Every structure is written in structure tokens, then in C-alpha cells.
Amino acid sequence: MEHIIPKSRGGTDRVDNLCLACHDCNQRKGSKTAEEFGYPHIQKQVKETLKDTSAINSTRWKAYEVLKQTGLDVECGTGARTKMNRIRLDLPKTHYFDACCVGESTTNHLYFKTKEVLFIKAKGRGSRSRTNLDRYGFPRGYLARQKFFFGFQTGDMVKAVIPRGKYQGVWFGEVACRKTGSFDIKGKDGKRIAQGINYRYVQVIQRFDGYAYGKGVAELA
Template sequence: MVFVLNKNKQPLSPCHSAVARKLLKTGKVVIHKKYPFTIRLKELKESERKLKDSESKAEFRLKIDYGSRYTGLAILNGPTVVWLAQIHHKTNIKSNIDSRRAMRRTRRNRNTRYRKPKFNNRGRKEGWLPPSLQSRVDNIKNWVIKLQRLCSLTHISYENVKFDTQLMQNPEISGIEYQQGELQGYEIREYLLEKWDRKCAYCGAENISLEIEHIIPKSRGGTSRISNLTLACHACNQVKGDMTAEEFGYPDIQKQAKKPLKDAALVTATRWKVYNVLSETGLNIECGTGARTKMNRILLNLPKNHHFDAVCVGTSTPNDIIFRTNSVLHIKAKGRGSHCRTNLNKYGFPRGYLARQKSFFGFQTGDIVKAIVPKGKHQGTWIGAVACRKTGYFDIKNKEGVKAAQGINHKYCKMLSRVDGYEYASEHVGVDGIPLMTEVTSILPY
């Protein structure tokens, strides 16, 4: 499905890619945006007014499956899935900050002019989050705003991991009644699956039926606390019997069982911050739990993936799903460059000095360009991300990030998409939403 805008850049109902291709050939529309692919009508016609009237009756729901490393996005119109995407969050922010801090502190130990340390008088605003967490919130905020400009969203479904719907429906629920609710067994099993990487803790078997197993057996005084539970295949569970994990030959299992879930802590620390950001959009927000998402995914028989999890968020998930899209847009957060003007080697010594400007001949490093070279060593057509030089001779990288062509004159380059802090790729899926290809391919329309 392709997003459609009218002449005044107001969103209309998405259309099929075949319809968009026909409109582009006849010249009735222009390409407004490459990622996600969006077309814009040139003229205001009666057919567009009819589209707008039908759109007023349609309700497009954005579903968000928030995770520490990946966030799944899905847009549904009733039972119809019209768009799927997955945000890849930056995970190296803390390491970059630590490296910069270490580099600055060594400045005081070198044989150079003494520089007094800065006094720690910087205040933090209310609601401050570490940069590594704020980056995840900002990514979701930016994409909700972008999608509002491309599609007439009316509702948002958000997986607020610890939001307890049982307690809301019955505030007096307690004891064993609280544990044996509609989602009994889903919360603990999902926690253990994430903690033990969805494989047997003893033999490492994957893609098989796993059982919840007690590290210290109950017959030996073990409890059913989370720190005493792990996952095992049926064979290992039977062989282990009433032995402890240490007696069974796995002394490290107990240490890993007590290890906290770092990713779960990141999501827990930012889940209400994301909720507040979504509330600012003014749309109706529905919250769901991870257990509800898993239950819906099992009932719909969908594979475990973040974009499919997004489809299953909340109680609004229909009993039957119709997929009208054949691809998943992978959005990788890369940032907009660095303030550093010098490249350093692993020892901290300069190995190259960068120019004091970002834009060269109308291009910026990271822009997606198409270069048609008529002659020479690199004769042919090249499409990819450009690495700019002040000499005017650029390098073009392919989708794997490898230099495909070097020293291409800027006069041969044509802009396809300007850098916006993200990298894009597409994964094809089948008619029923089941992936047919695991290879990530470029979504350039050429």
C-alpha cells in the first residue's frame, strides 16, 4: 500500500501500489516521499473529493509494540493491515558517551596546559531521561508525527508493558484470583522466553516446545519464584529429575537466573514517557499488555516478530486479519552526524581531519542519490548513500554499506532522498503475512 496526499498535502486513504504505478505513468501524481513511499496528486478533482468522503468513514489505527531494541509499527483499517514497519533503535549511545568522557579526562593527564575541571553545576529539567533512553522516546515521537502527516490516524494502540487491565476491571481482585485471570501463565512464560532467549537452558535446543522447569526442584525445597524458574525441553526436564542445576552439571544457570533483564528495565523506565508523548497527539489511545499481545498472536497464528506483535496489540485486535501489504519497512536510527571534526584511531590519536561544513555542492553525506556515469572506470548506473568530499568527487555505498563506486563527480549525481537520520530497507512478506524472504533488500523504486 502507498500513502496518498492531495494537492494541498492533506492525507487521503492509502492506495494499492499498482494504482500508484498507473497514476505515476499517466503523470497525474508526483513522488512526494521515498521512505515511506508517498505520492501527491497534482490537481484537485471530483474523484479526490469522493476519496475524501470515503476516508471520513475509515478509521486508521496505529499500533505500537514498544521494545528496547526494536519497536514494531502497524497501521490497520478495521481487520485490514495496510502498513508494517520496524524501528531499529540506537544501542551504542552509552558507549559513545563513555568513550568521549574518557577522551576528555585523559586531556588532564597528558603533558599539556593544565585545564581546571568544570564544576558540576548543571541542572536537569524535570522528567529528564538519560540520552540512551531519550533517543528511543524521540524515535517513536518522530514517527508518530510523520505518519500523522501521511495518513488520517484516528486511534493509537500502545503496548504499555505493565498496564494491568485486570486490576482496572476489578480493583478488589487479590490472591489466587488475581493470578488465575484471563491471561494466566502468559506473563511468566513470556518473561522466561525473553530471559532465556527462547531456547532450552541446558541443551540449547530452539524452535521446540519448552517447559517451565525449577532450578532447585520443589521436592528439594525449591520455590516457584521467578529466580528459581528456567526453560527446558522435555528430554532435559525428564533426565534432570529431582537434581539441582548444579548437580545436573550447569552451575552457571543459577547465576543467570538471578540476572535482571536489562531490556525490560529500559522499557519500564520509559513506558510512561512514551505514553505522555502519544497523548500529545490528541488521538484516542488504547493500552495493552505484552501478555495480551502474545495471546492475540497465538490466536491469529502469526510468527514472533515485532511488526506482527504490533498488529496484535490491545483488545481492539480483530479475530481475522487481512494483509494488504507485501513488505515491512525497516527503519534504522543512525543520527545526523557528529560534532567531532577529527577522526581518531583506537588509541585516541588523530588519523584524519574533517571539513568544517556538511553540505557540498547541494549534497550531504547519507543522501540517497542516483549517479549515471557515461564513461570511465565506473561507467554505469549507481544508486545508494553518498559520502561527500569537498573536492566534488563522491563515494557511493550500496545497501550493505560497502563502497560500490569511488570518485564519482557530483555532476552525475541526482538526489533521490535527503538524509533524515534514518536508514531504510524493506523485507518482503507473503500474502498471508508470513515472511517469504529473510534477506533485507533495498526499497529504492528504481
């Protein structure tokens, strides 16, 4: 039996988190999820866990008590009140509008100065695995042991000013580094927009901090 989501990453021994696997696949999979190991269709069979909800329910009142000790004004609100405020203000159900509707102090009118929304996604800072695998589990390239190359690391937000060649122009995006000094630039959709760029044409805008950032447009009703 094999854990679809490893126990080391929050998985459990529940039946819906188990599947059959041979010994060799079990060893190669290690601490990867089924999707990372090349079996996304098996990953989809797993029911969505409520571990994040459980963590919030276990800690929310402790967080409230600690915040009260600061002497600041702290206000609580229920999910029902948030929903009522959101419906009253005729706003779509999104995380950013829910944040505007929490608690009794929500005003009768909300005025938004911008339609832009900042999206933040946790990506982590890499893994212990030094090998990329294809969909069948076979090695597909090896990762370097070092993270920094010529002062850059993969994931840095950069600006590239390329004076000539196929990618001549100014490019903004996420950099993918190689030890040769030939870098790639990825756009906000994760696709390469410039490839094989010399590191001398690249300058850092923001260091990689484990999160991916993007902008979107608010879904106003």
C-alpha cells in the same frame, strides 16, 4: 575510572559502566563510547540498559491522557494480550507483527498485501568530533567543518547516472561527499558500490534526515 558509556549520553555511575583508563586516554576519549574509541570488547561487557523501557513506563499514561483529550477513539492493550493475539494468528515475534496484534480490536484474520518491511535506524546528524580515530585511538583523517558540498551532504539518498568508466551505469544508494566533488556511493549494506564519482552525475532522491532506511522481507510463519 572512566565511563564506558559517557554520562552525557545516558551512562550512569554504576560499577558495570566503569573501567580503568589512564589520564591521556580519558581525555582523548571525550564523549565517545568504548566501542567508538576502539575497544568494542570492553563495550560488550556492559549489561544492556533498560533506560528506554524506563522512559516508556514513565510517559505512557501521560501519552494516553493527552490522546484521550483529542476526542479520538483510543484503545489500550497489554503485552499479554498482544502475545495472545500473535500466538492465535500464528505470527513470529517481530516488532511489525506485534504492532498488528495490539489491543482487543485485533481481528480473527490478518491479510498482508505485501511481504516488504521498512526498516528505519536512527543515525544522528554527525558529531562535534572533527577527527576519525583508528582502533588504537590514533587520528585517522580529519572531517571538514562544512556539511554541504555542491548542494549535497553525506547521507543523502541519491541516484548516480555514470556515462562511462569503471562504474558506468545507474547506481542508487547513500552518498559520501568530499570537498573536491569526488563522491562515493554506498549500498544498503554500507559498502561502497561506486567510488570517485563526479558530483555532476549525481541527483538527490531524498535529503538526509538523521535516519537510515532499508527494506526487508517479513518473517511470515
